[in-house]
Structures are given as C-alpha cells and as structure tokens.
Amino acid sequence: MKPLLQVDRLVTDIGATRVVDGVSFHVAAGETYALLGESGCGKSMTALSLMRLLPDGGRIASGAMRLGETDIRALAERDMRRVRGGRMAMIFQEPMLALNPVVKVGAQIGEALALHRRVGGRAGRDAARELLDAVGVPDAARRLDAYPFELSGGLRQRIMIAMALAGEPELLIADEPTTALDVTIQAQVLDLLRRLRVERRMGMLLITHDLGVVAENADRVGVMYAGELVEEGRRDDYFSAPQHPYSRMLFEALPRPGEGGRLATIAGQVPRLDGSLAGCRFAPRCPFAVARCRTEAPDWQEHAGLRVRCHLAGSLPQGRVPVPIPSLRAVASPQPLLEVEGLKVHFPVRRGLIQRTVGHVRAVDDVALSIHAGRTLALVGESGCGKTTVGKALLRLIEPTAGRVALAGEAVSASNAASLRRQAQMVFQDPFSSLNPRMRVADILLEGMDALGVGAAAERRDAVERLLRQVGLPDDAGARYPHAFSGGQRQRIAIARALAVSPRLVVCDEPTSALDVSVQAQILNLLKDLQDELGLAYLFITHNLAVVDYLAHDVAVMYLGRIVEQGPAGALLRTPRHPYAQALVSAVPHIGPTPRPAIMRLEGDQPSPLAPPGGCHFHPRCPHAGAACRVRYPEPTVLGGGHWVRCHWVAGTL
Structure with missing residues (x-):
C-alpha cells in the first residue's frame, strides 16, 4: 500500500543557505508523523516546501514530493492552489499572524469553503458554523461575526483548524500548533486533532520541539538537525531508547518532577547552513564525538528498531549524560x-x-x-x-x-x-x-x-x-x-x-x-x-x-x-x-x-x-x-x- 505522502531527498535553498538537505520520509493515511528538533533545524521549511509557500528567495532545488499519485513539484501554480488548502492543509504556528485581522472569522472560513467545496451564501455560513462546532468553538454562530483579535489564543487556534478542515484535506500539516498555549487549551487542541484524524482518517505531519506533545500524539518520529534527518522510527522505540546523541541530550534537558539538580544543556548552537559542513553536523556540540565524526558524514544505520545517522550508534555509554553540579550556598531568610x-x-x-x-x-x-x-x-x-x-x-x-x-x-x-x-x-x-x-x-x-x-x-x-x-x-x-x-x-x-x-x-x-x-x-x-x-x-x-x-x-x-x-x-x-x-x-x-x-x-x-x-x-x-x-x-x-x-x-x- 502506497503512503499518502512520500518525500524523497528533498533539498530546499533560500539564497545561498541550504535549509533542508536531502530529507526523506513518508506519512500514511490516519498516521501522525512528528518532525522534532530545535528552532533552525529546518522543520518549518520542510512543511513550507510541501505547501510550496517558501519565502522570497526560496526554491526547491531537488527531490520529489508526492501526495498520493500527484507529483507536487510538477503542478502548475493554478493546480497547486486547488491542492493547497484542499487535499493538503496547514495549521500555522501563530494564528494571529495567519488570520486576517480586519476580516470576520465567518468570511475567512467561507473563502476556503467557496474555493475548495464550491459552497457559498447561506449554505456556506451554515457549513462554517458546522466546522466551528466540530472543532469545539462555543457559541459558534456568534463567533462567525467576530474578528480574530476578539478571540482568545485557544479559540484562534481552533479557527485555524476549522479553516484547514474546510477543504476536507487528506493531509494536515500542524506547525507548532500549541506553542505558548496554556496547558488546558493545549490539551483540548491536541485532543481535537487526534479525534479529527481518526474520524476523517487524515494523515498528519506534526512539527514541534515539545517532547511531551510528541509522546502523546505521534505514531512515528523523525528528528531533524541542521537541515537533515538524523533519527527516525516508531514512537515507542524512540522514547524507550533514543540512539542519536542529539536525541539523548534533548531528553536530558527536560526538567524532571521532584529533581532539583542541574539540567543537561547542549553547548553551542545549530550551525549556520550557508557554508560547507564537513563530517557529522552535530559533532561540534556532541560530548561523545571522535575524530571520525568531524571529517566523515555518517550513513544511516539500524539499531533497536530505529534508523539513526551516527558513527557511534549502538556503542554510546548507557545512563544519563554527566552534568556538573556546582557547589552553591543556601540562602535563609526569616522575614x-x-x-x-x-x-x-x-x-x-x-x-x-x-x-x-x-x-x-x-x-x-x-x-x-x-x-x-x-x-x-x-x-x-x-x-x-x-x-x-x-x-x-x-x-x-x-x-x-x-x-x-x-x-x-x-x-x-x-x-x-x-x-x-x-x-x-x-x-x-x-x-x-x-x-x-x-x-x-x-x-x-x-x-x-x-x-x-x-x-x-x-x-x-x-x-x-x-x-x-x-x-x-x-x-x-x-x-x-x-x-x-x-x-x-x-x-x-x-x-x-x-x-x-x-x-x-x-x-x-x-x-x-x-x-x-x-x-x-x-x-x-x-x-x-x-x-x-x-x-x-x-x-x-x-x-x-x-x-x-x-x-x-x-x-x-x-x-x-x-x-x-x-x-x-x-x-x-x-x-x-x-x-x-x-x-x-x-x-x-x-x-x-x-x-x-x-x-x-x-x-x-x-x-x-x-x-x-x-x-x-x-x-x-x-x-x-x-x-x-x-x-x-x-x-x-x-x-x-x-x-x-x-x-x-x-x-x-x-
């Protein structure tokens, strides 16, 4: 059975910067595939490449992207507009920036309904209200006449989801859908996405840096670093024993309940992608790196049910990454x-x-x-x-x-x-x-x-x-x-x-x-x-x-x-x-x-x-x-x- 989405060796440039470099993955119908990694790793640019919404100066240099039997790269822009928002839709990271502040919510959803389902007038308004009901917006009829700035962050995110669902997409791309939301609203939004995925058998590409969100929502996980995928596999395999040093250090950086010790940190930053990068791209920040890591780029290996791009996969020391704990004085204050x-x-x-x-x-x-x-x-x-x-x-x-x-x-x-x-x-x-x-x-x-x-x-x-x-x-x-x-x-x-x-x-x-x-x-x-x-x-x-x-x-x-x-x-x-x-x-x-x-x-x-x-x-x-x-x-x-x-x-x- 062919996957719903197939991405093969995708390369995307913005000017002289290669922001996505040879990324390959697939998403099946009814499956959630999570792209995980720090800011600047290329997750959002991968999604924008799929939607063909790259910023000025951006171009897809090579690679293949197929949605079912459709070659996304080969589509004319006129045909792509029917796919974008129709068969494939995206929830953007910041709904206040993605929604038009001077157009009422009902009109914005109605625009998507008219374009992709040819529904307008009274029928369009009824369909928009049904979408708001489906995503759990209270008092949906009244919200249709509200402007985005009149709504809370959680409601704006639900409006974005309703607009994305207006074209009844086969694939939903969710780019950091819960960043900066309260935990209660985050739980509601993620529960909604899980329910809609099951009901509509949608494929979902979930982009996030939150390991908790991945743990509760993903079926499979792909870890990106510096424009490349460095680890991939089933969620349970990944969370039970991550193999790449980058993945392990992400877990070590999480605050743990009841532990007051020092958190592990990853030294340095994601490298700039506008020059030639030799060897493993994580080597300058990796505590386990050896000489080979700095000169030779690693190939994919299979370990513990995971695909991993690391010379040391399977041989890393077990246990937590050592973290120095400084000697700090306690402060007492009676008043x-x-x-x-x-x-x-x-x-x-x-x-x-x-x-x-x-x-x-x-x-x-x-x-x-x-x-x-x-x-x-x-x-x-x-x-x-x-x-x-x-x-x-x-x-x-x-x-x-x-x-x-x-x-x-x-x-x-x-x-x-x-x-x-x-x-x-x-x-x-x-x-x-x-x-x-x-x-x-x-x-x-x-x-x-x-x-x-x-x-x-x-x-x-x-x-x-x-x-x-x-x-x-x-x-x-x-x-x-x-x-x-x-x-x-x-x-x-x-x-x-x-x-x-x-x-x-x-x-x-x-x-x-x-x-x-x-x-x-x-x-x-x-x-x-x-x-x-x-x-x-x-x-x-x-x-x-x-x-x-x-x-x-x-x-x-x-x-x-x-x-x-x-x-x-x-x-x-x-x-x-x-x-x-x-x-x-x-x-x-x-x-x-x-x-x-x-x-x-x-x-x-x-x-x-x-x-x-x-x-x-x-x-x-x-x-x-x-x-x-x-x-x-x-x-x-x-x-x-x-x-x-x-x-x-x-x-x-x-």
Missing part, C-alpha cells in the same frame, strides 16, 4: 522580602462621546502573597487570569487600584517608586520586543544603571563585562545589537539587564515559553545559579508546570484575578485540591512508561473579568459545583504546611 495584601487592579471601561465609565475589568481582584529572599514563587494559570498584571502592578508599571505592597518591610507607593526600581526588576516574556533594537547590548545594560545612578562611570563599564560573563554571554556581546543573537541569548541579555541594578526581587514573566527545550535548560540553570549566588527572590509567571516543578519552591494558582490555591510546589503539584488546579496538572503532557491519568476537561471558556460570575468564579466550569458555589465566594481552607485552598467542595460546605 518575607515581598509582602502583598489585598492587591487590586481594575481597568475602567469607557464608552460614548464623553467616554463615560460603564464598568471595570477586574484583572486582579484581592490578591495576597509573600516571597522570601532566595526563594521562587510560581504564579500559574490560564492566559487572561491576571498573572502578568500582578507582576506589573508590583513594580508599579501598572498603577494598582488598591492594596498594599511592601518590599523589605517598606511600603511601596508612588512617592518611593524610584527606590523600588533598585530592588525589583522584570524579565519580560519576549526579549526581542523588550530590548531596544537600535541600542548595543552594553548600552542596554548601562541604561538602567545610568538612570538610577548606580556607581561611577568606570564602575558601570566594569559591571557590564561582569554581567555578560555572569549570564554566559561572549566577551564581544556588548558591542553587538539584539538581532545578532539567538532567542536564548536574547533572554540572557534581558536577565543581565534586570540584574544590572543589583535587585533583590526579579519578576520573570514567561521567560521560557517559546524556547527550545535545550535553550530552556540553559535559562533555568542560569536562574538557579543566580538565585543561589545572589540570594534573589523570583516571582515566576508561567503556564509550564514542568518548569514550575523544577524551579519553584512555592506555587500560587490564579483564576480570574484571584488566587484559588497556594502551597509548597511538591505538595500542590502532586496532590492539587482545587478542581481548577487539578485540571491544570492533569493537562501536562506526560513522558514516561506509565500512562497519564485521565485529563480533566474544563467546559467552556474562562469568563470575562468584566462581568465575573457570582459566588465562586470557577463554578460555571467546575464538575463539583453546588448551590453554595453559586452564591458566595469560598473562604480559605488551611490544609497544613503552608498549603491552602479556596473551594466549598474541599471545605465540605456545599
């Missing part, structure tokens, strides 16, 4: 460094000619927390729950509506905000957006010191060199601009900027959300080292619970502007008590020999903070909600050991 009580941030909603206030968005509504020096408090929850607003309000980047914030025992107010800047800094989610592209790195680091008068001019210059070394950047980094660095290096620059004024508290807002697992490991190791060396306190805002388990001492779970459960990280993540916290923990992708417990499905979307539900805000989505939940907000129930929860069901007061 909290940061104390927050009754914090509220309400944004007025104004309408009409005179902009009259007609309501308030209760982004943060009565939050209390504390952090000791040398400890990390993780603030977790779905997008839109108020996590980032809490972090910005603490630093007075947003003026709080009410509440008390004290740093080192001193109440923070508008009058002493300047002194706060010396003691508390923030690392933002997207370093490229938060770093000035027109300033050199040294000037970026000096800016805060100059503004706050930290040290003399000569001392500041010396401090820049020390900071660059401290965060593991090269000595010449200060003379370069942010665009010259990788994503992980830019995040290091953002961390160095935060440390430049010697703060005691650092607010980290999703600092690893879009990073490859290997780069994430580098950043997490750096944050831990700096905390032990400098006694820093971290407020770590994230939706990645695997990172929370590795880095945090305490966890606070936030829902619709309020903290619903808080306690030590180990206790809360192993035995969460609030139904919402249980849903978050159950949705984390699982890697391991034991099956994951059943995912708790949350019904509907998070309500609007403009009009939160009465009683417990979570009750419209809670499987245990009773009469009391609809009437009054629950008081804290103390569980012991610093662990408490706000839930009538846990308290037994339903």
